[in-house]
Amino acid sequence: MTTWRYSRITKTNNTTSVITAVASIHNTHATFGNAATKIQGAFRNHQVRLRLKNEAAWKIHEKLEYSNEQTEAKLRDMFEKLLKASDILSPSVTKLLQKPGLPLEEKELLKLTNPDDIQVEVNYRGPHIESSIKRSTLVDLIEAFQKGE
Structure with missing residues (x-):
């Protein structure tokens, strides 16, 4: 989008006035370009933050799931040992x-x-x-x- 700054162009065809107007137009394009670049950069940073957040949440979920599996395996082993050692x-x-x-x-x-x-009776003959x-x-x-x- 091009914005003309008419206040800088004078009615006389002075060379310096035209150069000022061209520089002004160029600066306006540069400003819009910089703004677009900053917005794109902010959006990319936002996407990266979301991706990292999702990865961190997934890693935490995997660790919790793995620890639950380990705990379950330990409990299963303990009960198996108890059943085997029921003597x-x-x-x-x-x-x-x-x-x-x-x-x-x-x-x-x-x-x-x-x-x-x-109290066990005296005449009890069972085990x-x-x-x-x-x-x-x-x-x-x-x-x-x-x-x-």
């Missing part, structure tokens, strides 16, 4: 009683079924359970139940 089970009734998130009914049930408080429950103890309990002991 020795620790008595956890007292630990469960201390757990704050249990409902009141479950706490009362655990208190009533605490193996330390249960006896000691402090640590092993797989063999569980097998004995199941067999005794099947036999009706």
